[in-house]
Amino acid sequence: MTQSARLYFEDVELGDEIGPAIVTVADDQVVDFCSLWGNPAPNRFTDQEQAEKVGLSEPIVPGIMSMALVSRVLTDWAGAGTVEDLDLVFRGTIPHNQPLHVGFQISDTDQDESGNHIQCDITMTGPVPDRPYIIGTARLNLPSRG
Amino acid sequence: MTTYLDLHCHSVASDDSRATVEQYLKFINVLRKRGNTVDGIVLTEHRQFDFDVDYSQLAAEYGVLVLKGAELDTCFGHMLVYNITRGLAKDIDFGDVKMDGRELIKAARHHGGYVVPAHPGRFGIGLVEYMEQGESFDDVSMVELVNAGSKPEENERAQALCQQNGYLGTAGSDAHLASHIARAVTEFKAEIRSEPELVEALLSGEFRPVYLEETAAAPVG
Numbered sequence: 001m002t003q004s005a006r007l008y009f010e011d012v013e014l015g016d017e018i019g020p021a022i023v024t025v026a027d028d029q030v031v032d033f034c035s036l037w038g039n040p041a042p043n044r045f046t047d048q049e050q051a052e053k054v055g056l057s058e059p060i061v062p063g064i065m066s067m068a069l070v071s072r073v074l075t076d077w078a079g080a081g082t083v084e085d086l087d088l089v090f091r092g093t094i095p096h097n098q099p100l101h102v103g104f105q106i107s108d109t110d111q112d113e114s115g116n117h118i119q120c121d122i123t124m125t126g127p128v129p130d131r132p133y134i135i136g137t138a139r140l141n142l143p144s145r146g
Numbered sequence: 147m148t149t150y151l152d153l154h155c156h157s158v159a160s161d162d163s164r165a166t167v168e169q170y171l172k173f174i175n176v177l178r179k180r181g182n183t184v185d186g187i188v189l190t191e192h193r194q195f196d197f198d199v200d201y202s203q204l205a206a207e208y209g210v211l212v213l214k215g216a217e218l219d220t221c222f223g224h225m226l227v228y229n230i231t232r233g234l235a236k237d238i239d240f241g242d243v244k245m246d247g248r249e250l251i252k253a254a255r256h257h258g259g260y261v262v263p264a265h266p267g268r269f270g271i272g273l274v275e276y277m278e279q280g281e282s283f284d285d286v287s288m289v290e291l292v293n294a295g296s297k298p299e300e301n302e303r304a305q306a307l308c309q310q311n312g313y314l315g316t317a318g319s320d321a322h323l324a325s326h327i328a329r330a331v332t333e334f335k336a337e338i339r340s341e342p343e344l345v346e347a348l349l350s351g352e353f354r355p356v357y358l359e360e361t362a363a364a365p366v367g
Contacts, residue, residue, distance in 0.1 A: 015176035015325070089162050089322070107324035108169050121164070121323040130297055135323055137164040 007078045009116035009142040012106050018120070020103035021073045025061045027096050033065045061094040066134060070122060073102045078140050088122065088136035099127045107137070115141040147337040150361055151344070152187045152328045154217065154226055154264060154290065154318025159199075160192040162322055167201055169324035171208035177328060183361040184328040186211025188228065188344070190264075190318075193219060193241050195230045213341050216240060217264055220247035222276045222283070224264040226290065226318075228348065229341040233257040251285045260345045262316055265293040267303030274303050288348065291315025292355040294329035295322075316348070317355030329358050 031041045044051045044059060051059045061069075067088060074083050094100065101124065108119035117139055124134040155170065156163035167189065174184045187210065189201075194216060201212040215228045221244050227234075234257040238250060251261045266273035266289045273289060291304050292315065308315050317330040335352040338344050347353060 014172065015180075087164060089164065105323075105325035107165070107173060119169075119324075121325040123323075131295065135164070137323070 007082075007142055009109070009111070009118070009144045010146075012109070012118055012142070014106055014109055016106045018077055018104040018106075019073070020101040020125075021076070022099050022101055023069060023073070024099055025065070025069070025094075025096055027059075030059070030061060030065065030096060033062065033068075037062070037064065056093065059096060061096060063090055066090075066094055066124070069100075070102060070124065070134070070136075070138075074104070074120070074138055074140065077104070078142060082140045082142055083138055084117070084141050085139040086136070087138070088134050090134055091131065092133040094124070094133045095126075100133070101125050101127065104138075111144075116144045117141055147335075149185045149334040149336060149338045149347075150183050150328075150331045150356075151185060151211070151213075151334065151338060152319050152321070152331045153215075153228075153262070153316050154190050154293065155187050155321040155327055156191060156217070157189055159189075159194070159196065160322070162192070164322060165324040165327070167212065168204055168208075170321070170327045171204060171210045171212070173324045173327050174210050175208060177358065181362045182328070182358055184210070184331060184358075186213060186338070187327065188213040188215045188318075190215045190217040190226050192217050193243065195227075195235060195240060197232065197235075211339065213338075213344060215341070218245065218250060219243035220245050220250055222247035222263070222281065223266070223268075223271050223273050225250060226262045226264050227254055227259055228262070229254075229259040229345045231257045231259065234259055248283065248285065251283075255285070258342065258345065260348050262348070263289045264318075265290055265296050265300065265304070265320065266307055267300040267305075268293070268296055269300060272300070272303070274307050277307070286311075286313065288314035288316060290318060292317035292330045292357065293320050294318070294326065294357070295320035314351055314353070315355050316353065317357075331356060331358065331361060333361075 104120040123132040205212040319329040321327045
């Protein structure tokens, strides 16, 4: 998946598959994110001992960082300012330093006075097609050629 | 007459699903345009059943059969219940996540319904786990052999369970997103138009689990 010059409503069809984009979250990125977020390290997201104290086998990627990651992949594809809604269900903990596969599939389209909308189903998995870490949907508003 | 039904899916009525029933039906028509055969779905919402909701208008609009069941939590894992009647709903508390699975199976049959243990090979919560702990289930004769939301090794455990016990196997997508609908379906050798006919077809044993790809060359009707 590469950055879109400009994506139009007419460019997508129900059922289209996009991606997967493959991203990896490194340890130092989580530390930086936690610092900006106001939850400085060490914590369960950055430190093995802190993670084990709350029953995790290892530090995990924060949920809010995963949402940011998915948002970025969406806007890289569709363009800035297009995401109207993002609704994710976390089904597993997301590890650091592992390839994360973020894929979309267009699951609905509609046009009304508020714009040209598409709904994408979202999955984030590890490298092996498996039960996803995240499922969810995003609603985007795209420009029309018309 | 052959009927391909997805026997396990969740709409937004289930708290962890993000697909409306209409989105499922729209997506099934996308699959049909790609050459797949999907005749209908059975909505199996978590821990609930709504007698009042009526999808017949949507079903007619999109040409897809929509039946209703439920996926209930029990002390022996999740169980899919088909042809739910008011009598069953009176005898069983669908919201009781620790209900006795054996009692559910008996009650469903008593009221004309049928129970199929869901994703039995799933680690931690599937029927296989309980059987390995020494539990036995005399009233089980079929399980969900293919669950498209399970890991391959979990479906392999379900396959082994069926082979060891002579169980029949159904299939369902366990979809929680529109694009996941019908990834696995059950192929019946009968026409099915209602929940009682679904139970009749299950009891006949004339069905098999298939993945969506296997429906591509299926004859229409």
